[in-house]
Amino acid sequence: MTAIRPAFLALALAGAQSTPQCGSSSTTPTTPTPSTTTLNMQSVVVNSGPNNDYVNGLFTSVTVCVPGTSTCQTIGGILVDTGSSGLRVLSSALTINLPQQSASDGSPIVECAQFQDGFTWGPVRTADVKLAGEQASGVPMQAIGSPSFATIPSGCSSSGGTAENSLDTLSANGILGVGLFRDDCGAACASSGSSNPGFYYSCPSSGCRIIAQAPANQLQNPVWMFASDNNGVMIQLPSVASGGTASLTGSLTFGIGTQSNNGLGSAKVFTTDAAGNFTTVLSGQSLGSSFIDSGSNGFFFLDSTATGLPLCPDTADFYCPSSSKAFSATARGANGTTATINFSIDNADTLLRAVRFSVFGELGGPNAGNVDFGLPFFYGRTVFTAIEGQSTAGGNGPYWAY
């Protein structure tokens, strides 16, 4: 809570510094500069997104280039997601031809990425990725929903939810996964046989089959591939009044304690388990699978019985209490650090009646077994996401700090 006032100051700076980055639709060649002066901040916005249907969606722009060339494209409406790792862009939003990643036999590699509400299917391409003044070269990324790979293997569609392969189903032009991990799957996807969870497929013309994909060839969190400011990200957003607001502007800053604008300050470090989770004590229950996810649009926790909050009459996704109800959760990192997190949940049907608003700090719903601190958690906070194996002044990632 004490971090809010400095956050506002930084936001003003962020807006001023990053406007040329985000307003521009073309890129200009840059000469290498010392890391101490690398522009490491770009603006982010919470609005209804490119499909005009999102609430509590955090969006930014990403520039992708054909590796080693100045053939580049800047794409807006990209969802900023601390709950995943790796860049994914709708094939329909790409206008440049990024090279296809191939298996050892030359067959194209196509990915099926599992998310809690569905999956994305599309080929792995390679790009130079530019964010603010940072660049990651030769980054494996996903081109979601490519017509060249229109047939989704049954093993992929069996992984839950529905395909999120179009603007209408993704509600974004892409996802920028800046989460706790260097890659989007890790050792499991590098294994052979039945222990492989089936993210990566080799797709010759005869049909797709699951392959073992080495971590370095998996989708990479572009941040850890930067030359500097590569140990994590800092996200700052202003606080939101009850009842919500139309939109918000904040900042996405690369690096933790690498420059004068991204120090941990008074933030507490909460290390995670190997899966990226910490523990939350809430409504008398201790929940070990808790995470902070800017890509989720509410606080998602427990159920109606445990919270005393009825579901909305027209949707099982959100709570609809008769009036706003306050909760006090205790977060505990793997390192034993604890903090109290206070938040409130109001009636989603009532909130969402404000049709011109896209920002609601009191939106929440049920969750089977996890506590998902979604984007409303970020409002009025400075939140750090430190990447696994990367060194910071607060220790090695993976951790959250706020």
Next chain:
Amino acid sequence: MRGRVHRLTVAALVAFACFPRAASATLGGDASSIDADRVRMQGALLRISRTDTFTVHEIQSATGTAIRQYVSPSGTVFAVTWQGPWMPDLRQLLGAYFDRFQRAAAASRRSRRGHGPLNVDDGEIVVQVGGHARAFAGVAKVPRLVPAGVRADAIR
């Protein structure tokens, strides 16, 4: 009531026949399929526990995800839960209910207003999925098949 259960069992068996790479028994199917199926799924039976109102078969899938199948005294799988690093094969776990689940998931997308956990309730099947890569959890149940006296928080 018996007739309905029997039809569901037949539907589940048909689903098995269609998907030979079985991962586990199906929702609405009968308990006798669980054991034969475990052999095929290259998983390990962790334990079988019994209460007065149901039996739980807990299986560890080859990808490390724990799957619990809740079986009624009449031998019907009325709920399935999972927790672990990766999503289980829901087509297999939900059996005859899978297509219905996918339709309901697609229909609920508009009201979600973005991304987050999945909460599907179409009046016949209830499915919740939450988490992220490396840590997923979920529950699927058919309330109509849940034996009387089983509390909602007993299925997790």
